[in-house]
Amino acid sequence: MEVEARIETLRMAETFVISRGAADEAEVVEVEIRHDGVSGYGEATPIERYEESAASAAAFVRESEELLGDNPFALEEIGARLAERPGEQAAKAAIDAALHDLCGKLVGLPVWRLLGLPRAGPPTSWTIWLGDPDDMARRAERVRGRFKRLKLKLGGGDSLDVARVRAVRGVADVPLQVDVNEYWSLDEALEALPQLAGLEVEYCEQPLPAGDPGGPELKRRSPLPIYVDEDCHTLADVPACAERAHGLTVKLAKSGGIREAVRITHAGRALGLGLMLGCMNESGLAVSAGAQIASLFDHVGNLLLVEDPWPGVELVDGVQLPPNEPGLGVRHAHESVTPLVPNRDGEP
Numbered sequence: 118m119e120v121e122a123r124i125e126t127l128r129m130a131e132t133f134v135i136s137r138g139a140a141d142e143a144e145v146v147e148v149e150i151r152h153d154g155v156s157g158y159g160e161a162t163p164i165e166r167y168e169e170s171a172a173s174a175a176a177f178v179r180e181s182e183e184l185l186g187d188n189p190f191a192l193e194e195i196g197a198r199l200a201e202r203p204g205e206q207a208a209k210a211a212i213d214a215a216l217h218d219l220c221g222k223l224v225g226l227p228v229w230r231l232l233g234l235p236r237a238g239p240p241t242s243w244t245i246w247l248g249d250p251d252d253m254a255r256r257a258e259r260v261r262g263r264f265k266r267l268k269l270k271l272g273g274g275d276s277l278d279v280a281r282v283r284a285v286r287g288v289a290d291v292p293l294q295v296d297v298n299e300y301w302s303l304d305e306a307l308e309a310l311p312q313l314a315g316l317e318v319e320y321c322e323q324p325l326p327a328g329d330p331g332g333p334e335l336k337r338r339s340p341l342p343i344y345v346d347e348d349c350h351t352l353a354d355v356p357a358c359a360e361r362a363h364g365l366t367v368k369l370a371k372s373g374g375i376r377e378a379v380r381i382t383h384a385g386r387a388l389g390l391g392l393m394l395g396c397m398n399e400s401g402l403a404v405s406a407g408a409q410i411a412s413l414f415d416h417v418g419n420l421l422l423v424e425d426p427w428p429g430v431e432l433v434d435g436v437q438l439p440p441n442e443p444g445l446g447v448r449h450a451h452e453s454v455t456p457l458v459p460n461r462d463g464e465p
Contacts, residue, residue, distance in 0.1 A: 118185045119151045120212070122178035124171040125160075125426070127400055134247040135270045135298045137166070143398030144171035148178055148211040150219050152189050157219025157444060159406065160427070161207035161370045162397035166347070174208035181212065189219045196376055206350065206373045213374025214406040214445065221444030228409040228446075229439045232379070238394075238411030240435045241419045242266035242294060247273055250284035257285045265435040266292045266319075268418055272300025279312045286316045294416065296322040299347055303331035307338060314340040319416075322366055322393070323347050332361030344393055351377055355384040364391030367414070369407055370399075382413040391415050402427035405447045408439040426450050 127143045148159045163169035184198040195216065199209050217228045229236055243264035245253050257267055267289055271278040282295060295318055301309065306324040313321065320342040325332055327347040336343055346366035349358045351373065358365055365385050372378045378394075385392050393416040394407055404419070408430050411417050417437060429440045429447030440446025 118182075118187060118189060120178060120182045120185060120215075121149045121151075122175040122208075122211075123147050124175055125400075127398060127426075129398060133244075133398060135272070135296075137298055140398065145399055145403070146171050146174040146178065146208060146211050147402070148208075148215045150185065150189070150212070150215040152187075152219060153223070155219060155222050157189070157215040157217070157222060158402060159211040159214025159216070159218060159445075160400060160402040161210040161214070162399045162403065163205075163207040164370060164397065167204075167206070167371075169205060169207055174205055174211070177202070177205040177208040178212060181208075185212075185216075189216055189223065192216060192220070192376060196374070200373065207370040209373035210369040210375075210406075211403075213376060214369070214403065217375055217406070217409070218444035221446075225443050227439060227441055227443060228375070228406075229412075232375075232409065234410060235412045236438055236441070238408065238417055238436050238438065239415055240265035241417045241432065241437045242268040243419060244268045244270065244296075245285065246270050247281075250277060250280045253281050254284040254288045258288045261289065263432075263435070264291070264419075266294065266416070268294045268296055268322075270298065271295050272297045274300065279309055279316075282313055282316050282318060292319050293317070294319050294322065296346070297324045299323050299326040301325060303329070303335060306335055310339050310341050320344050320364060320391070336361050336363065342391060344391065346393075346395060349381070352380045352384055355381060355388065355390075359385075359388045359390060362390070364393060364415075366393040366395045368395045368397060369403070370397050375406060375410060378407075379410060379413065382410070394418065400427045401425045401430050401447050402445065404437070405430050405439060405445040408437050409445065411437065411439070 163174045221228045247270040301324045322344045323346045342363035344364035345362040349365045350371045392414045394414040427447040431438045
């Protein structure tokens with residue numbers, strides 16, 4: 118198999134703000150794997166929080182070509198070889214997605230059918246990024262009727278987080294979820310969570326920093342389910358997460374791809390944990406990879422780009438459904454999928 122990687126810049130529909138910072142764009146790594154005249158495509162957004170960048174991810178992809186072998190269906194063996202190289206989970210996820218896309222195209226089936234899963238999923242939540250309470254309420258009003266759940270980014274560090282939720286609740290009668298991105302202390306969480314429960318919030322995601330020793334105590338005392346994101350990366354993290362949370366947030370860019378994400382879901386279910394399928398700032402190519410396994414989750418999240426360069430994932434009655442076409446089922450908006458061509462210097 119031949120592999121190519123390139124870096125693409127995606128423009129957000131509006132500045133996206135969380136407790137750690139703000140962004141108008143996202144750099145993603147896009148992967149093409151060719152075999153027997155067919156190309157499979159994958160994408161992932163490297164996570165700066167884990168010292169990954171688009172450049173380091175692209176370099177990892179190029180350096181890993183020798184590990185792919187000549188059988189695209191040897192997914193377990195390929196995944197095991199990639200896992201021996203530390204870090205660069207987003208790069209691994211992009212490779213994994215491209216391999217699944219390739220396999221689906223070679224046999225003429227969508228990935229969700231290859232995995233034995235239904236074309237289904239829970240209602241998709243829309244993310245309301247961190248802002249002042251009135252602004253967050255206005256943005257929630259703008260998507261009224263389109264999404265059946267909203268996820269609110271909190272962690273403003275200004276004692277207004279409960280006011281933010283109260284303002285949105287005043288204009289939205291849909292289920293609300295909140296994500297603090299590691300920005301509360303144990304005391305802050307214990308003060309805020311009972312008030313959020315009174316506002317009928319479904320769950321609170323990553324209120325404490327990853328690995329915070331207060332995690333097990335918060336799980337015991339919280340009136341709301343606690344989900345962990347930054348604490349949960351791969352299957353090996355699940356037992357520790359079960360001690361500090363009621364649910365897991367799984368992202369392909371953290372887990373390294375579809376196969377590891379599926380393993381996490383099975384382990385989480387065995388331990389009685391809820392499951393959220395999250396995403397990064399990414400295009401429909403990466404969203405489709407997640408949508409293939411959305412039926413395994415209780416919650417699914419979504420973000421908005423100015424223009425999706427890889428359309429094909431349908432939003433039907435508030436639910437993102439994976440395409441029926443072979444592989445991941447999406448095509449580039451401006452061309453009939455063509456190979457990525459290296460430039461004169463040999464770089465894609």
